[in-house]
Amino acid sequence: MSTPTAPAASPARRRPRLGAALLCALLTTLAACSSAGPAPSGVAVPDGELRIAFQFAPRSGYALDTDDAFVLSQIGSAETLVVAGPDGTAEPALAASWARVDPLTWRFELRPGVRFHDGSAVDAAAVVTALRWVTGVAAPPRALKGTGLIMAADGAAAVRITTAKPDPILPLRLTSPNTAILAPAAYTGSGPPQVLGTGTGPMRLTATDGTQSVTLERNDAYWGGRPALAKVIGTFVPDPSARALSFRAGDVDIAQGLPEPAVLELSGTPGVDVQTVPAPRTVSLFMNQSAAPFSDIRVRQAVQKAIDRTALAEQALAGAAVAASELFGPAVPWGSAEPPAPPDVAAARALLAQSGYGPDNPLSVRLWTYPNRPELPVLATAVQAMLKAAGIDTQIRVADYSTQEAEVLGGRYDLFILSRSYLTDVPDAAGVLSSDYTCAGSYNLDRYCSPQFDGIVAGLPGASDTAARQKIFRAAAARLVADATGVPLVHSQENAAARNVIGFRADPDGKRLVTAQLAKTG
Known part of the structure; x- marks a missing residue:
């Protein structure tokens, strides 16, 4: 289970259809690709029953010390x-x-x-x-x-x-x-x-069926007010296409984490509320700085300039992500909403030439990723083409993350595309900045070590003011960009669809779904 831990969701917004024209041409079975307006507010049905298709199932018997705690939080228990x-x-x-x-x-x-x-x-x-x-x-x-x-x-x-x-x-x-x-x-x-x-939550957990389903009933004595729903039946459906099928068939009222074609289709369905929110997760291209060629900042800068991150988000992923200009994105208040710099292939080639690479000494590197998140191989293929245009040949390897982790952590790789939640369970970036980018960081995949960066992060233990901490987060992110420490490619988004429901809001941190205000209508 992914562990998003951003602050509570910012207002949900309808997904921008950056790649909609292309998808519409491909999805010939759809009647239309126009976007419907938000579902009517409706009137709550007294003592309603709601059915939900959840994205992640419990894996450890609902043990609180595991990611199963997020399931207990989502279901309102x-x-x-x-x-x-x-x-x-x-x-x-x-x-x-x-x-x-x-x-x-x-x-x-x-x-x-x-x-x-x-x-x-x-x-x-x-x-x-x-x-x-x-x-x-x-x-x-x-x-x-x-x-x-x-x-x-x-x-x-x-x-x-x-x-x-x-x-x-x-x-x-x-x-x-x-x-x-x-x-x-x-x-x-x-x-x-x-x-x-x-x-203590608005819903009392009354029955579980392993990794299949849960049943909840209203907690009439809830401290936050009597919940609108009398009952919730949740099913755990790991396959996104199966979740979409269940929602289309009317088997569930809410479905999390739908594939992009289903989001596009349902966004044009009257009475369906499709919500997309930025998630505190960034897909980055990591570069091993402990060895040639990426120990040379000019080569890293060449990679930065060769990659068209806007095209990755809008075309390769058909608008299912947001182009990243730095590590932190729009899911958090200190993140950047600025578009990334446009690619400059000529400048990339010039930097490679300064580093000794060119037609007489071509640069060839390995590009690794994993299939657990389906967007990663897609991004790897697109990045490969962009780097080739700048004069860098790459050999892609897609393998399970667990089989590659030791080599990547040990600095025995060239390029690695990884999807990473940057809040690591707490709505504060100190943890990921320390573990991933300081000289002594335990998950420093870039093998990056900068006294200047460590000096910026060193101010966090004494900073209790939220604004002061967020200022440090911004400064740290800017330093990573200046040092060409990897390339943040895209920021992920989370989506969900609801039908005949009010009081629902998609939550990118995976903590809230069933609330006292959630109600069935119609």
């Missing part, structure tokens, strides 16, 4: 102390407020009167039990790794959390679905917490 707002700041959820007591200690006041689905109270003891479990597992979730959290009740309605070192973004860490608070009864067994009937 489990909740965290804090949620992330659209601007990337922390907002109250099960915690009504919080304050930093000293550099290592935070105090969280709990929302009064909240009860778990089993009727027990959400008090300090219950929160401590839940957080101690998730921080005590053998491999703590990414959002909490290395924090050294120590939890203690401060009366019945507050919790003190101490970190091993000053952590200005602890409230944002607690937005991770892995930190969801379940009832004490969930933790009485020896295995993962029991998720049936132990959450």
Whole structure:
């Protein structure tokens, strides 16, 4: 499961049809390629039942320390102390407020009167039990790794959390679905917490069928107001074409992650609301700087100038992505919405000549990627053609990511196209900047090392102000562009379709779908 962790979704927008003309010509079976307006608002059906085709299925028995926590969050069963707002700041959820007591200690006041689905109270003891479990597992979730959290009740309605070192973004860490608070009864067994009937969300999880389906019923005592839906039946459908087929057939009311042809078709269907939102994920071309030829910045700059990123987004991917000018895109408030610089093949050839490459000494490199995300081989083929026009020959290899990871991490590759979520579970970019681009970064695929860049990132541990942190993120991204550290190609987008539904909004961070406001109409 991909783990998007951006701030809460920005307003959903209808996908720009950048490549629509081409697709319309190909999709001859469609009646039309015009875009319908948003579905009518409708009137909520009292005690309605909703059916949803989810993109990702649970893989670990709904264990909170795994990505299955995102499923529990999406279906409206489990909740965290804090949620992330659209601007990337922390907002109250099960915690009504919080304050930093000293550099290592935070105090969280709990929302009064909240009860778990089993009727027990959400008090300090219950929160401590839940957080101690998730921080005590053998491999703590990414959002909490290395924090050294120590939890203690401060009366019945507050919790003190101490970190091993000053952590200005602890409230944002607690937005991770892995930190969801379940009832004490969930933790009485020896295995993962029991998720049936132990959450706090608008819907109570009543039945699961492995990786096939879930059934939820309304939590009438929900602290956020009585939910509009009486029941939700969710099915997990990993194949995007099958999700689209299920939606077309009317078997489900909402379908996530549809293939681009289906998005185009459904966008022209009256009564269907197709939403597309930018996702905090960038597909980048990584260049191994630890060896020739990409240890030479001129060669890296030549690759930068040879690639037409706008064409990749609008033509190769038919408008299913946004051309990237830098690492961070429109999914986050500090990301760039500026278009990338246009390609300059002549300048690319000149830079290669300065580096000693040309007709008498042609440059030939390996370009690797993986098929797990279907857009990656498509991009690899397009990039290969663009580099050839500039005088760089590439040999493409498409293989499962797991078979290539050791070689890529070890610097035994030339070019690698990778899709990467740049928020890594927390709506803050410090983690990915540190792990992927600092000299000591554990996932530094580019083998990039810049004292200037490390100096920029070094200011993050002491920056608690959101605006100050986002200023550092922007400066770091600009430094990567200046140093020709890889080539961000496109920013991904997430989509979903709904029919006869109100209160629905596609969420790129994969945390919210079923809410108290979601309702069936008609």
